[in-house]
Amino acid sequence: MIHLEDIGVTFNANTILENQALRGISLTVAERQFVTVIGSNGAGKSTLLGAVSGETPISRGRVEIDEVEVTKWPVHRRARYAARVFQNPLAGTCATLTIEENMALAYGRGKRRGWRLALSAKRRRLFQDRIAILGLGLEDRLGDSIGLLSGGQRQAVSLVMATLSDSRLLLLDEHTAALDPRMAAFILKLTNTVVEEFALTVMMVTHSMKDALACGDRTVMLHQGKIVLDVAGEERDQLDVPQLLEMFSKVRGEELADDSLLLG
Amino acid sequence: MKRLKVVSVFCAAALVIVSAAGVLAQTYKVAVSQIVEHPALDATRQGLLDGLKAKGYEQGKNLEFVYQTAQGNPAIAVQIAKQFVGEKPDVLVGIATPTAQALAASTRTIPVIFTAVTDPLGAKLITDLEHPGGNVTGLSDLTPVAQHVDLMQELVPDLKTIGVVYNPGEANAVALVDLLKSAAKNKKIQVVEGTALKSADVQGAARIIASEVQVIYAPTDNTVASAIDALIGVANQAKIPVFGGTTSFVENGAVASLGFDYYQVGVQTAEYVEAVLTGQKVGDIPVTFAKGSDLFLNQEAADNLGITFSEAMLERASSIKK
Amino acid sequence: MSLFAFLGTLEIGLVYGLVALGVYLTFRVLDFPDLTVDGSFPMGGAVAATAIVAGVNPWLATGLAVLVGGMCGLVTAFLAVRCGILHLLASILTMIAAFSINIRIMGRPNMALLGEPTIFTAFDNMGLDPLYSHLGVIFLLVLFAAFFVTRLLASDFGLALRATGVNGRMVSAQGGSIGFYTYLGLALSNGLVGFSGALFAQSNSFADVTSGVGTIVVGLAAVILGQTLIPGRRIWVAVVAVIVGSILYRLAVGFALSSGMFGMQASDLNLVTAVLVAIALIAPKMKGKMRLKAVQARRAK
Ligand SMILES: Nc1ncnc2c1ncn2[C@@H]1O[C@H](COP(=O)(O)OP(=O)(O)OP(=O)(O)O)[C@@H](O)[C@H]1O
Ligand SMILES: [Mg+2]
Numbered sequence: 001m002i003h004l005e006d007i008g009v010t011f012n013a014n015t016i017l018e019n020q021a022l023r024g025i026s027l028t029v030a031e032r033q034f035v036t037v038i039g040s041n042g043a044g045k046s047t048l049l050g051a052v053s054g055e056t057p058i059s060r061g062r063v064e065i066d067e068v069e070v071t072k073w074p075v076h077r078r079a080r081y082a083a084r085v086f087q088n089p090l091a092g093t094c095a096t097l098t099i100e101e102n103m104a105l106a107y108g109r110g111k112r113r114g115w116r117l118a119l120s121a122k123r124r125r126l127f128q129d130r131i132a133i134l135g136l137g138l139e140d141r142l143g144d145s146i147g148l149l150s151g152g153q154r155q156a157v158s159l160v161m162a163t164l165s166d167s168r169l170l171l172l173d174e175h176t177a178a179l180d181p182r183m184a185a186f187i188l189k190l191t192n193t194v195v196e197e198f199a200l201t202v203m204m205v206t207h208s209m210k211d212a213l214a215c216g217d218r219t220v221m222l223h224q225g226k227i228v229l230d231v232a233g234e235e236r237d238q239l240d241v242p243q244l245l246e247m248f249s250k251v252r253g254e255e256l257a258d259d260s261l262l263l264g
Numbered sequence: 265m266k267r268l269k270v271v272s273v274f275c276a277a278a279l280v281i282v283s284a285a286g287v288l289a290q291t292y293k294v295a296v297s298q299i300v301e302h303p304a305l306d307a308t309r310q311g312l313l314d315g316l317k318a319k320g321y322e323q324g325k326n327l328e329f330v331y332q333t334a335q336g337n338p339a340i341a342v343q344i345a346k347q348f349v350g351e352k353p354d355v356l357v358g359i360a361t362p363t364a365q366a367l368a369a370s371t372r373t374i375p376v377i378f379t380a381v382t383d384p385l386g387a388k389l390i391t392d393l394e395h396p397g398g399n400v401t402g403l404s405d406l407t408p409v410a411q412h413v414d415l416m417q418e419l420v421p422d423l424k425t426i427g428v429v430y431n432p433g434e435a436n437a438v439a440l441v442d443l444l445k446s447a448a449k450n451k452k453i454q455v456v457e458g459t460a461l462k463s464a465d466v467q468g469a470a471r472i473i474a475s476e477v478q479v480i481y482a483p484t485d486n487t488v489a490s491a492i493d494a495l496i497g498v499a500n501q502a503k504i505p506v507f508g509g510t511t512s513f514v515e516n517g518a519v520a521s522l523g524f525d526y527y528q529v530g531v532q533t534a535e536y537v538e539a540v541l542t543g544q545k546v547g548d549i550p551v552t553f554a555k556g557s558d559l560f561l562n563q564e565a566a567d568n569l570g571i572t573f574s575e576a577m578l579e580r581a582s583s584i585k586k
Numbered sequence: 587m588s589l590f591a592f593l594g595t596l597e598i599g600l601v602y603g604l605v606a607l608g609v610y611l612t613f614r615v616l617d618f619p620d621l622t623v624d625g626s627f628p629m630g631g632a633v634a635a636t637a638i639v640a641g642v643n644p645w646l647a648t649g650l651a652v653l654v655g656g657m658c659g660l661v662t663a664f665l666a667v668r669c670g671i672l673h674l675l676a677s678i679l680t681m682i683a684a685f686s687i688n689i690r691i692m693g694r695p696n697m698a699l700l701g702e703p704t705i706f707t708a709f710d711n712m713g714l715d716p717l718y719s720h721l722g723v724i725f726l727l728v729l730f731a732a733f734f735v736t737r738l739l740a741s742d743f744g745l746a747l748r749a750t751g752v753n754g755r756m757v758s759a760q761g762g763s764i765g766f767y768t769y770l771g772l773a774l775s776n777g778l779v780g781f782s783g784a785l786f787a788q789s790n791s792f793a794d795v796t797s798g799v800g801t802i803v804v805g806l807a808a809v810i811l812g813q814t815l816i817p818g819r820r821i822w823v824a825v826v827a828v829i830v831g832s833i834l835y836r837l838a839v840g841f842a843l844s845s846g847m848f849g850m851q852a853s854d855l856n857l858v859t860a861v862l863v864a865i866a867l868i869a870p871k872m873k874g875k876m877r878l879k880a881v882q883a884r885r886a887k
Contacts, residue, residue, distance in 0.1 A: 053759070079761035086759075094749040094756055105745055109761040113742035145819070335855060338797040339598065339804070340843075342790045343836065346594025347843050350587070361696055362794050368700060369791035370594070386789075388698030432689060436695040461685065475623060532753045 001199040002029040007051050007061035010083050021047040023225040034202040034216030042221040045205045049171050054078040080110030083162035087174040096149035098236035103127045104159035130160050131194050152183030172204040211240045223251050293328040293353035297344045299360040300336040302489045303512050304526040308380050310532020319538045338362045345370040355540050361387050368400050375546045378402030379533040382436040397547040405554045409443040416507050420478050427477030429458040429469045431486045437485035466491035474502035483509040492516045514560040524554045558582040587844050595840040597721050599833030600728045604782035606828040608775035610626040611806030616771040617751035625684025626776040627801040630783025631793035632688045635697040644705045648784045653782015659772035667765040688795045696794045704788035717788040736822045747771050806862050808832035814866040
């Protein structure tokens with residue numbers, strides 16, 4: 001479903017601020033695979049998702065989605081394939097529009113947006129049915145401005161919005177990080193349900209080792225713009241959180257060792 | 265209750281007096297719409313007022329003289345026109361092109377007298393100078409530009425280049441500069457143009473051309489008129505004379521000017537207003553070009569620049585500023 | 587204010603209502619401060635006048651003015667989207683360029699239409715009183731434009747346009763090109779403004795390059811005034827509000843002009859405009875504060 005070939009991203013190239021956020025990442029994600037992405041702050045996780053969605057311009061490499069090369073495509077063109085939920089609940093919705101208008105916007109993803117009424121009776125019914133699944137009572141509040149909802153409610157709506165058009169790829173960048181633990185758990189559960197129901201391929205960035213192992217069927221660890229761990233199947237099933245944490249600190253320890261070598 | 269009665273009696277009495285006054289001496293209402301406030305147009309209005317007074321129409325006695333300026337904004341000129349037409353005055357006077365057009369477009373019945381309009385045919389105010397026909401006639405202030413070029417040559421004997429600062433957005437100014445260019449061409453004099461879209465640009469435009477020319481011509485352009493002091497300041501620094509397109513510029517420091525004093529244009533406009541008030545048919549009153557080309561000289565400015573006026577010139581002058 | 591002046595004021599208010607609609611689309615919907623209108627308004631007039639004098643059917647000439655106005659918007663969008671020039675600056679560039687182009691179009695700074703056919707001529711020939719018929723025609727045209735804008739903003743396209751001004755990142759994540767909506771939004775806005783310019787020229791019988799000065803201020807005043815007096819989130823409410831705002835603005839100007847009223851004169855107009863807009867901006871805050879105080883007072887009890 002996703003095929004990345006030797007992706008390199010350099011911010012502020014040829015300046016003192018030059019920063020190689022991704023250094024040659026190759027990754028192939030199969031149809032219906034659910035990949036969790038972990039790594040320390042600044043490891044390049046968001047940049048990697050950005051390279052897939054098109055939000056981050058890449059300096060080298062090649063991006064394919066669904067066997068179509070999309071390397072040069074702008075974000076809005078790739079949106080036909082990929083739905084996204086952001087870390088910041090404000091980022092994924094339009095605060096001044098109503099819930100149903102936000103949903104109508106998502107409904108139009110990958111379609112031509114023309115003169116047709118954005119909110120027909122038929123669409124309203126569809127939105128009502130879909131949002132009722134959340135069990136948050138939002139189906140009676142479709143006409144409310146989405147800015148009135150809590151962060152968790154907004155993320156829940158964002159997830160529903162991600163399923164309103166037929167993109168099969170879902171990109172989640174720490175979409176539970178801004179929520180309280182209870183809401184985070186709810187959103188994660190909802191994510192799993194949605195992924196199951198709509199047979200989605202997923203890349204999910206998280207800082208929770210527990211979630212990284214509990215969700216999905218493959219885990220990738222990034223460090224300094226490189227993939228340092230890529231586990232799936234049985235190997236992954238046998239991993240537990242302490243082991244993962246140990247690997248995590250080992251990678252960072254090596255970094256320290258390198259530094260001390262250099263300094264020594 | 266009693267007080268109410270007193271008041272109503274008083275009101276009735278007042279009404280009687282007012283209507284009696286109306287019968288005794290008819291008051292005429294003249295409404296003047298002016299595009300923008302600047303010395304030349306203000307002088308026109310004053311001339312009109314004084315001219316009317318000389319003919320026996322005195323403000324506060326038998327004349328109601330209302331006046332509005334559009335602040336240079338044609339949309340406001342239109343609103344002023346609607347306002348005035350709604351007040352049903354005896355005569356409407358439009359000073360400058362857009363105000364005259366706005367008035368003419370707002371009424372087909374109330375007489376409209378335009379003044380200080382350079383090209384009334386081009387502005388479609390009228391279709392025939394001799395016999396306007398409709399409810400519009402007036403006075404054109406087409407500047408005697410050819411005479412101006414003659415005079416500049418008299419002032420600067422070896423005249424090769426004339427500079428001119430104007431706003432290409434003003435209909436009047438563009439027409440004038442065209443006249444200037446054709447008059448200069450006949451005498452093999454070059455015209456260097458400096459354009460200023462707003463009064464703040466006049467100084468800069470003058471600076472740019474000052475070094476290349478022997479004399480600067482200041483046309484009767486509303487933008488230039490608003491910044492005439494800045495223009496003359498630049499010319500003084502560059503030690504070149506400014507020739508005024510209107511005599512009012514001489515007061516500001518222009519060396520010489522031949523033209524109509526806009527005050528006199530106003531006085532001539534009063535003749536049109538009087539003609540209408542005395543019952544002449546507007547359509548039968550021909551459009552005329554403003555006359556009274558007076559020569560204004562500025563001795564002080566000439567001395568500063570080392571220019572001497574010829575005896576003949578001094579003789580002809582109707583005003584010399586010492 | 588006489589009936590004639592009142593109807594005339596209504597007429598100008600309606601004509602400038604189209605400007606208010608355009609400004610509403612850019613400032614409020616797209617969040618793109620667009621000063622292009624100072625150039626596209628006189629350009630609409632210039633194009634319509636020139637075409638009419640050249641013998642083009644007045645309705646066609648008006649359509650042409652809409653198209654050319656829209657093109658001004660496209661130029662600004664091009665400068666902002668494609669060349670990355672700050673939006674305000676991009677629109678100022680188009681605005682000053684338009685001034686020169688307008689003179690080129692007409693070949694002169696002022697073009698008169700007195701005696702030329704206009705979209706009103708047919709109605710005048712039917713023997714209708716122009717005082718009412720012109721107002722009626724303009725009212726219907728503005729009504730049509732208002733319907734069009736309302737319906738457009740309720741469409742799939744319009745929804746994306748509205749979101750573009752609030753959350754561009756979300757729009758592209760949902761497959762909408764921000765550039766595309768900026769182009770079309772500006773074209774639409776300036777098309778309306780060009781339409782307004784064409785109507786202004788025809789109802790007042792002249793097009794003048796200086797008529798663009800301050801169009802943005804007038805449009806903004808109308809939007810702010812209207813939306814303060816008639817608040818509401820619904821699109822049709824906002825559309826009606828900005829047109830009403832334009833009429834109220836013109837009425838305020840008219841009252842300032844009515845000889846002797848409050849001792850005001852035309853030169854006070856800029857002050858009147860500034861005060862009106864300031865009041866409109868402050869009023870909602872004051873209202874909010876007063877409500878807060880009332881609540882606090884109730885709590886204290
Ligand atoms: N727009 C940008 N301009 C310059 N540098 C950037 C930009 N975006 C990211 N970076 C840098 O690239 C590196 C990778 O950033 P990225 O956001 O991908 O990290 P991350 O793994 O998502 O971290 P976090 O867990 O904090 O979200 C960091 O060093 C960051 O400073
Ligand atoms: Mg990140």
